[in-house]
Amino acid sequence: MNRLKKFCIIILLVFTGHIVKAADAESGGMFHLILNKQFNDYFNINVQNHLWLEQNFTRMERYMIGANFKTSIIKKHLFFDAYYYYRYRNINGHSENTQRIQFGFSGGYSLPRVKFSGVSKMESNFVVISANDPFNIYFWRNRLAINGILKNNDKVSPFCAVEVFNQLNWREEFNKERGYENKKGVERLWIDLGVDYKINKTFLMTFTIREQIALFSQRYSTMFGVGCVINL
Numbered sequence: 170m171n172r173l174k175k176f177c178i179i180i181l182l183v184f185t186g187h188i189v190k191a192a193d194a195e196s197g198g199m200f201h202l203i204l205n206k207q208f209n210d211y212f213n214i215n216v217q218n219h220l221w222l223e224q225n226f227t228r229m230e231r232y233m234i235g236a237n238f239k240t241s242i243i244k245k246h247l248f249f250d251a252y253y254y255y256r257y258r259n260i261n262g263h264s265e266n267t268q269r270i271q272f273g274f275s276g277g278y279s280l281p282r283v284k285f286s287g288v289s290k291m292e293s294n295f296v297v298i299s300a301n302d303p304f305n306i307y308f309w310r311n312r313l314a315i316n317g318i319l320k321n322n323d324k325v326s327p328f329c330a331v332e333v334f335n336q337l338n339w340r341e342e343f344n345k346e347r348g349y350e351n352k353k354g355v356e357r358l359w360i361d362l363g364v365d366y367k368i369n370k371t372f373l374m375t376f377t378i379r380e381q382i383a384l385f386s387q388r389y390s391t392m393f394g395v396g397c398v399i400n401l
Contacts, residue, residue: 197223197230199379199394206401211241215398217254223390231258235269247276250290260298268295271310282320288312307337308356316365324367332359336385358382363394373398 198221205215215237223230235254242249252271259265273290292308314330334357363377377394 195223195389196225196391196393197221198226199377199392199396201375201394201396203396203398204401205398210244213237213239221392229259231256233257239275242274243276246278247274249273250275250288252290263298266297269293270295273310282318284316286314286316305338309335309337311335312359314361326365326367328361328363328365330359330361332361334358356383356385358384371400373400 199219200221201217201219203215203217205213207213217233217235217237219231219233221230221233222228233254233256235252238251239248241247250271250273252269254267254269254271256267256269257264258267269292271290271292273288275286275288277284277286279285289309289311292310294306294308295303296306297303310332312330312332314328316326316328319325319327333355336353336356339353358381360380360382361377363375366374366376368374375394375396375398377392377396379392379394381388381390381392383389
């Protein structure tokens with residue numbers, strides 16, 4: 170059994186075991202297409218399209234389209250990132266339209282067969298549920314990831330990542346719709362395990378299992394993700 174098969178089995182055991190124990194759990198899917206353009210060593214832009222399904226793949230959780238602008242501060246190690254997304258959701262029968270803006274820093278450091286990377290960003294969500302009462306929700310998001318390259322196989326890169334969502338303000342209607350209590354702080358954790366597969370210089374496929382832990386509402390979900398990155 171090769172290392173890739175062992176890695177996949179570990180992913181299934183870890184996440185299946187956690188979901189069996191969860192009192193309020195479900196599964197869903199994440200699908201994304203990213204068009205990426207690297208202009209030089211200092212500037213990158215990509216356009217992203219995301220579709221998420223929830224309630225065991227029976228309902229659309231979100232549709233999101235956006236763009237990411239990245240510029241280098243320290244070549245190959247430290248970057249400034251700016252993001253914009255439009256997100257549509259349907260929550261309890263109510264349409265939710267969100268304009269999301271993020272600003273932050275990302276960075277990485279590579280060893281011969283492993284790469285460490287991280288992102289720290291501030292996020293503003295301008296949410297419209299009722300046209301007469303739009304509002305903003307703010308988050309501070311931090312993500313740490315580790316990517317590896319299998320021996321004698323530079324096309325396959327297993328990875329793991331943890332992202333922490335810190336909710337900075339309280340909005341009664343927004344949080345009660347989700348069953349949250351009146352509090353701020355670490356609202357959500359994402360734990361990702363997956364594999365990047367480089368088909369060629371243009372196409373990269375990503376396969377992910379994500380455990381979402383909503384701490385305020387004590388909800389758990391496992392998301393199975395498939396994505397494609399096209400380098401222009």
